[in-house]
Amino acid sequence: IRDSGHRQLARLLKGQVASTGLFDPESGSELVAAGDAYSFDNLKPVSVDSYDRIGVENRDVEKQVWRLTDQVRQKLDEVHGRYKAKIERLKGGDDLQPGVIKQVKVYVAIKRKLSVGDKMAGRHGNKGVISKILPVEDMPYLEDGTPVDIVLNPLGVPSRMNVGQILETHLGWAARGLGLKIGKLAEEHSEKELRSFLGKVNNEDPEIVAFAKDATFEELQRFVAKFGRGLTVGTPVFSGATEVEIKEWLELAGLDVDGQSVLYDGRSGESFHQRVTVGVMYMLKLHHLVDDKIHARSTGPYSLVTQQPLGGKAQFGGQRLGEMEVWALEAYGAAYGLQEFLTVKSDDVAGRTRMYESIVKGENVLEAGLPESFNVLVKEMQALALDVELIEDKEVLRQ
Incomplete structure (x- = not known):
């Protein structure tokens, strides 16, 4: 410094x-x-x-x-x-457990290959999990035989309205096309075309134009060597590349202005009926890996207050059945399954015991009782000075 x-x-x-x-x-x-x-x-x-x-x-x-x-x-x-x-x-000293003189921690970094269920995301909130991994020969490919790396579901765009990902894809496609064209001109030793093309690509930037004019062809080749896989593009957040500019770049690269290409099915070799938007964009692998999340439970620990199973992998917990899941089961007509989930498999303490006994005896009898969470609700209402009592006598109910 x-x-x-x-x-x-x-x-x-x-x-x-x-x-x-x-x-x-x-x-x-x-x-x-x-x-x-x-x-x-x-x-x-x-x-x-x-x-x-x-x-x-x-x-x-x-x-x-x-x-x-x-x-x-x-x-x-x-x-x-x-x-x-x-x-x-x-x-500064560390707080160690009593009797421990020295503690050594070793962190091991491991690489994990992508697997089905891993989470990936772009830079526009377009996150999602991998549903299928195919061998490269089965992936859709372009006319020149280049396979695509990732296929994204187009249904993820209209509902979320994050059109930025489409614009990024188009800009990446144009940048890649221009980079390949520059590399091709350098390979073919088309000196004159390369010098004028560099000026066109950079909006006739005086500095670039002067460099392209004065530099030797060897210096130019060294300069464009890094563009072999595509031009590097920086675009600010709110004042970035416009649609018109991206179209101009696509035209300059000799690509279709709509940013779409004909793709061929990797398995059958036939072209898809519709042209597909193909481009280059940033995709990140997130830390939510399926290997860390996969979890199953039969019986396990319960909460002391509500008597419901604990939640989360760390507590060896159960799967939460939310409101929407209940609606799905109701719509499906799985009434008994739903009753089991909400009573004997959850916080019906007496019903749990009865279920265990019926399994031991080899009987398939479901006797659901009162969930413990209802008793918690009653106690809370009583704490608010509301007199709540449960009546089981059918005669009293009739009156």
Whole structure:
């Protein structure tokens, strides 16, 4: 940081005249006399602490020096702070269990191949789980034989209205096409076309145009070598590439302007009836891996208050049957299954025991009782001074 700051300072002060003398705080010797011009050599011994003593006749440059001084000191303070925090962490003791003198933890990093059920996402909230993994020869492929890597369900776009993923796909497709075209021109030694094409791709940027004009063909080849798999594109969030610009790029790359291509079925070799949007986009593998989530339970621990099974893999819990799942079973007509789920398989304590006894005896009898969660509700209502009592006598109910 000091070296970088020093280089920037020397560039800033090159040829500038000192308004005051600059002295070494330790030895007291004069480094730069008033009226002398600053140079890289006479600024060499100047430390960061002495930056704010530098006087320049040009007030604008002096203000820039002050700003640079603040930036360098801030960066140095950040680094020192991080260093101190790490040292403190090393010096500070850990709370160990009684009788433990030293504890060693080893973290092992492992690579896991993608499997069905793993979660992936793009950058537009377009998350989803992998439903099928096929060998590469079974994947749909383009006319030139290039297979696609991922097939996304188009139904994930209209309902969520995150059209950004489509635009990103188009932009990626255009960038890939342009990169391949540039690589092809470099391979074919089409020097003239390559020079003009670089200018077109970069919106006739003066710097790129000048470079493409003045550079030797070898320098150009080295420059475009990194574009072999596609141009690198940066697009800001709210003022990014417009639809018109993306279409222009697609046209320049010699691709269809609608961003769609004819795809062929990898198994039958026949083309699909509809043209398909194919492109390049970022896809991330998320930490929600199916191997960590897979979980099954027969019997296990129950909550003390509600007597319902605990939840989650860590507690060896059961699967929660929510409102919508209940509706699904109701619609299906699985009344007895639903009754089991909500009583004897959950918080009907007496019913659980009876179910166990009937299984032991070899009988298939379901006697559902009162769920414990109902008793909790009754107790809460009684705590609110509401008199709730359960009547079991059928004669009283008739009256």
